[in-house]
Amino acid sequence: MCKSQHHQQLLYFIENIINPNFEFIKLDLNYIGFKNGIYDLSNATFILTADIVENIQVRTYIDSEFKIDNDYAPLLDQYLRFQFDDETIEFIYFMIGRSMTKLNDKFDFMVFLFGEGGSGKSLLMNLVKYSFAHDQVGILSNSHQEQFGLSEYAKKNKFYAVMI
Structure with a gap:
């Protein structure tokens, strides 16, 4: 394990890395994450976790199941x-x-x-x-x-x- 100070520095560099070799870390504002998948705002569809084929960094993660079956709220x-x-x-x-x-x-x-x-x-x-x-x-x-x-x-x- 590392010291608390080093741990904080490591987290800072992981969160703030800007390198073309690490494109998978790029934040994608079109996606909101849920326990059972991600919601794609660009085409208003929900993608189950099993159906995700690429690495996506969601803009936020909501710690609950996505259960909306229609557009009615x-x-x-x-x-x-x-x-x-x-x-x-x-x-x-x-x-x-x-x-x-x-x-x-x-x-x-x-x-x-x-x-x-x-x-x-x-x-x-x-x-x-x-x-x-x-x-x-x-x-x-x-x-x-x-x-x-x-x-x-x-x-x-x-x-x-x-x-x-």
Whole structure:
């Protein structure tokens, strides 16, 4: 076994290696991992573990079984139907889907939710946030460092600004 300091250094270099000989370590933002397989966001399909033929580094791992057999999400639909009409719900689903995928269209995309306190804005954003690993998400707050204020967000995939 190695010392704790060496162990931390080893983990750092494994996580931050940039070498063309180690392409299998490259993070693929199109995949979310589950106990029983991976979900491919690029074509909205689930691939069972036994059917995975290549090495894939998923953007996050959710420690549960993927059990959705169709496109229906009863709890999320109930939450949205409580306060929105069908057209608004369709647009919210569009915004969630657009914020979870990476397209090569060179556009930035921002979801801005405005409403009364306790209406579920933070819950909805947390659902999207948890589809990324914690080190891929930056949280902007009212107070940030004065010097190099945005430097910690340079390599983040998503930013969340709560109560700004």
